[in-house]
Amino acid sequence: HSTDVTELVARIYEVIREPFMCLGHQLSVDASIGIALYPEDGRDVETLLKNSDTAMYSAKESGRNLYQFFAREMNASAAERLLLESRLRQAVAGGALQLHYQPLVSLADGRIVATEALVRWSDAELGDVPPAKFIPVAEASGLIVALGEWVLRQACHQLRQWQAQGIALPHMVVNLSHLQFRQKNLAQTFAAIIAESGIDPRCLGLEITESAIMENPEITIGTLNELKALGIELSLDDFGTGYSSLSYLKRFPIDKLKIDQSFIHDISTDASDEAMVTAIIAMAHYLGIRVVAEGVETDAQLAYLREHACDEYQGYLFSRPLPADALQRLFESPLAAHESK
Missing domain, CATH: 3.20.20.450 (EAL domain)
Known part of the structure; x- marks a missing residue:
């Protein structure tokens, strides 16, 4: 299950990192990705989105171009970050x-x-x-x-x-x-x-x-x-x-x-x-x-x-x-x- 998601994330990164031209300039984009899995990380869309967002912020704080799976302990970290x-x-x-x-x-x-x-x-x-x-x-x-x-x-x-x-x-x-x-x-x-x-x-x-x-x-x-x-x-x-x-x-x-x-x-x-x-x-x-x-x-x-x-x-x-x-x-x-x- 998580292996399939990891392979999907790798393909997403491959596409996102491809340089592109804009107004004559070559640009590139970075991405931080958060992942929440159904049903272990939530049984409704709202909870899954909230937890994937929490995981994304954890990825951002860990460095550039990283992804993170949601973990329960991230909720405490997210609450601290919001405060x-x-x-x-x-x-x-x-x-x-x-x-x-x-x-x-x-x-x-x-x-x-x-x-x-x-x-x-x-x-x-x-x-x-x-x-x-x-x-x-x-x-x-x-x-x-x-x-x-x-x-x-x-x-x-x-x-x-x-x-x-x-x-x-x-x-x-x-x-x-x-x-x-x-x-x-x-x-x-x-x-x-x-x-x-x-x-x-x-x-x-x-x-x-x-x-x-x-x-x-x-x-x-x-x-x-x-x-x-x-x-x-x-x-x-x-x-x-x-x-x-x-x-x-x-x-x-x-x-x-x-x-x-x-x-x-x-x-x-x-x-x-x-x-x-x-x-x-x-x-x-x-x-x-x-x-x-x-x-x-x-x-x-x-x-x-x-x-x-x-x-x-x-x-x-x-x-x-x-x-x-x-x-x-x-x-x-x-x-x-x-x-x-």
Whole structure:
């Protein structure tokens, strides 16, 4: 019974994954599939649809292009997800979220050259909810678009406030989700938010994951060029974990590559990671792209990156993500003006 369904799902995936042309662009589609079987998972259409929908969300949360059979324990998970989504929707609408900021530091002189805005959520009912838990819910529900715009608006206003206080922070960096990236009129929306805040667009940076920009590379190039035309600095996040084509990389108007922390962790002891990081730095510099290392936690990692001409780093060695007032104290301390460890 379930074997027959699995074979059917395989055929569905085969059809769905077939690339197709739309307005001169080659596109492809992903699918998350939930399966509920009669009669064990329900004896009426309404119950079967509800349980297959629950299984589909479980598949979505497990990754891309997956399918899941319904299991009874999913009901508890679905109830938790619905509560989380409801509370998150209220938090986004009511401003019950907070931004923390993690510095990016120059390896040349130890100065803070940018800070990345990271959303945090402390709920009266649920307590502190980690991003790894609520971001997937925001993406699955479509809330990520409103959440992303809220983060951008708050980050721009915070940068404007710091600048008014005389704090010379060159860039504020914001993450862009793959759903946001696919929104129509993205550049116009961002231009309006930037204008509303009063900051120079050249002071804003956007981080986009490797997987997001490779979904439809030809369309991606147009979107990136529109953002670049505003003066925004563009970074390719988590580089090395996805499937970037180097032929596309040289066509994307990217200013920075962020090497994923999985390559940095054993950089001073693992020859494969050393070779990978050294090659990424050399390739990026050849293309005129600056390099940021993520997840730097030790002096040995920092020494290796400095020796191999990495441009910037980010990680707990310098600072964890901090609330705005705590980061401001870091700006004002002597440590922020001298070469870091």
